[in-house]
Each structure stands twice: as structure tokens, then as C-alpha cells.
Amino acid sequence: MFDILVVEDDANTQKLLCAVLTHGGYHVHPVNNGLEALSRMEEQRFDLIVLDLMMPEMDGYQLCKALRSVRDDIPILMVTAMDDMTDKHQGFLAGTDDYMTKPFDEQELLFRIKALLRRAQAVSEHKLVLGETTLDYNALTVTRGAEQTLLPQKEFYLLFKLMSSPDKIFTRLHLMEEIWGVDTEIDSHTLNVHINRLRDKFRDNPDFEIVTVRGLGYKVAKRK
Incomplete structure (x- = not known):
């Protein structure tokens, strides 16, 4: 059974979230703010966090960035x-x-957590x-049907990162630090070159596309 940390300072909302998640079959652990969440995470491993934004002492943005x-x-x-x-x-x-x-649909909440x-x-x-x-991370391959593409290491890691969270926006800085390291001296041009190579290789893939989010970064979107 999965352990979920609920970080919510409003007592009624916290109670509702805990009830919905418990009914959904999860072990639920409520705390009131980001500092309490960090303290609990030092004591126990959790599988997922449900997080409010506006909280005292440490808000949701700050907790997310810290993690x-x-x-x-x-x-x-x-x-x-x-x-x-x-x-x-x-x-x-x-x-x-x-x-x-908020207000959230309880069934949609459970669907999103499951995903x-x-x-x-x-x-x-x-x-x-x-x-x-x-x-396949270990083989550095992308497979669809009988077609298999072996990618250079950096290209594969970049695509894997983007596809790990479809529709999530990754900033250019986040991607450069994640793929090339925090102390990297590469610039955004190198990242753009790798993105363009991936787009060329998977231009005809019907499952996904790499989207530029102007002023923010990139994301993988499912093709409709």
C-alpha cells in the first residue's frame, strides 16, 4: 500500500483529502506546512505528496523547490x-x-494520483x-512496433526526462543541469540542438511531440 503525505493547513480540506485518499486505499499522513513535511520526510519514506500552496512558515512553492x-x-x-x-x-x-x-472532483483526484x-x-x-x-533506459532505445531507434546518451536522457512527465514544463536550466550537470558550461544552444535532433528523429511518431513553451522551456505532449 502506498504512503501519501498530505500537506494542507486548512483543517476541513485536510480532513476531506485524508478521507478521500483513505477510501481510495492509501495510507495517509497529514501535516500542516512545508516545514512539518520536511521533518516527517526525514523520518519516513513517502510515495507521493499532495500539496497545498498557501501555507504558513513554508508554502507549497518553497517546499517543492527545496525537494x-x-x-x-x-x-x-x-x-x-x-x-x-x-x-x-x-x-x-x-x-x-x-x-x-479547489474545489476538486474526488474521483479525478484519485485518477491523477494513480497515474x-x-x-x-x-x-x-x-x-x-x-x-x-x-x-528503455538501460538500452538507450526507443521502440514502436518493429521500429527501434538507438539514441546517443545525452539525447536519450533528455527525451526520457521529458517523457517521464507528459505535459509537465521543464525549464531550460533544469534540463541542462539534469542532463549535463550543475557545473556544466554548455549554453542553451546545445540544448536546442539536442531538442531539434529529437524532433527530427520522431517527427512522424504518432504518440508524442516535443513542444516549446515560449519563455519557459519544453514539454512532451501526447498527440491527439
Whole structure:
């Protein structure tokens, strides 16, 4: 059974989230803010975080950034009353994997959590599947049907990172640090070259496309 950390300072919302998740079959652990969350995470491993944004002492943005700054890839679902597109962009830039606005549909919440957990498990197993396309981390290959493409290491890692969270926006800086290292001296031109090579190789792939989000970075989107 999965352990979910609920970070929410509003008592009624926290109680509702805990009830919904418990009914969904999860072990639920509530805390009231980001500092309490970090303290609990030192004591116990969690499989996913459900995170409010506006909280005292340490808000959701700050907690998300703190976790991502130390390369903690735990799935994070932000659930907040802030529904402005700017708030959503800020949430994804901070490192959240998904974003829902209050009041939330209980069944949709469970569906999204299930999808995030399934995706995290796939990443830990070093294989990703999107539609009929499979990425094998150990073999550096992308396979769809009988067609298999062996990619150079950096190109594969870049594509794997983007496809690990479809529709999530990754900033250029995040991608450069993740793929080439924090102390890298490469510039955004190198990243653009790798993105363009991937686009050329998978231009006809019906399962996904690499999208430029102007002023922010890149994401993988499912083709309709």
C-alpha cells in the first residue's frame, strides 16, 4: 500500500483529502506546512505528496523547490484554490508533477494520483511507455512496433526526462543541469540542438511531440 503525505493547513480540506485518499486505499499522513513535511520526510519514506500552496512558515512553492533542489523526484500533486494560469506556471516551474484547483472532483483526484504513482514506478524500473512507444533506459532505445531507434546518451536522457512527465514544463536550466550537470558550461544552444535532433528523429511518431513553451522551456505532449 502506498504512503501519501498530505500537506494542507486548512483543517476541513485536510480532513476531506485524508478521507478521500483513505477510501481510495492509501495510507495517509497529514501535516500542516512545508516545514512539518520536511521533518516527517526525514523520518519516513513517502510515495507521493499532495500539496497545498498557501501555507504558513513554508508554502507549497518553497517546499517543492527545496525537494527538487536536492534531486528528490517524489511525485507531487498541487491542490490549490489558486486557479490563475500564472500560478499554474509557477507551480510547474517549482517542480510539481500535476496541478488541480479547489474545489476538486474526488474521483479525478484519485485518477491523477494513480497515474502519477504508475509513472513513478515506470521510471524506477527504467522503462517508460507512452501510447505504443517504449523507452528503455538501460538500452538507450526507443521502440514502436518493429521500429527501434538507438539514441546517443545525452539525447536519450533528455527525451526520457521529458517523457517521464507528459505535459509537465521543464525549464531550460533544469534540463541542462539534469542532463549535463550543475557545473556544466554548455549554453542553451546545445540544448536546442539536442531538442531539434529529437524532433527530427520522431517527427512522424504518432504518440508524442516535443513542444516549446515560449519563455519557459519544453514539454512532451501526447498527440491527439
